Amino acid sequence: EDKVVQSPLSLVVHEGDTVTLNCSYEVTNFRSLLWYKQEKKAPTFLFMLTSSGIEKKSGRLSSILDKKELFSILNITATQTGDSAVYLCAVYSGGGADGLTFGKGTHLIIQP
């Protein structure tokens, strides 16, 4: 059974801090790992990673994948209150159902 584990489950930091969110996975026939941000509505896509060691960046957010150690990190620098959300990690595997397997998410709270 495919498994995705995120840590920490919740995190409270102050505005301006840098945070690192972790995602480890065990899946058959790994294809890609995706990060989503979920505020009080639908998840919105952030990054998709398929290759080890190649950093994806978007503004203050960046992510990298390690396919040997089976994990990914999502970094957010100079955090702002608008970054407060649940960050979801999901993995797409080639075996079994075609849907994504999600972790339970990291609930990030940025205090002013």
Added chain:
Amino acid sequence: DAGITQSPRYKITETGRQVTLMCHQTWSHSYMFWYRQDLGHGLRLIYYSAAADITDKGEVPDGYVVSRSKTENFPLTLESATRSQTSVYFCASGLGQVRPHTDTQYFGPGTRLTVL
């Protein structure tokens, strides 16, 4: 408007009733998905469809039925609703396994269903 829409956005029903949640996308994506999101479980796949008239079970299909007669619509039916089906339901669409970089899925706004 283009995108993926769900209706209704909120629904309250009673145990034993049949409920249908609608999902419509305008991107002509071949793949469509239904997930439920519950505290402590995260998002779990219920059913998915690779194309019109092709559907398959996900992780938690029991108690649900889907159909896909047209590419753009993917309704989810709870044949006899139970309290355990109280949840937030998300529909998603994507290009699927055409190429690895098309794995991205785009989510609808969700339907909050309460079964009394």
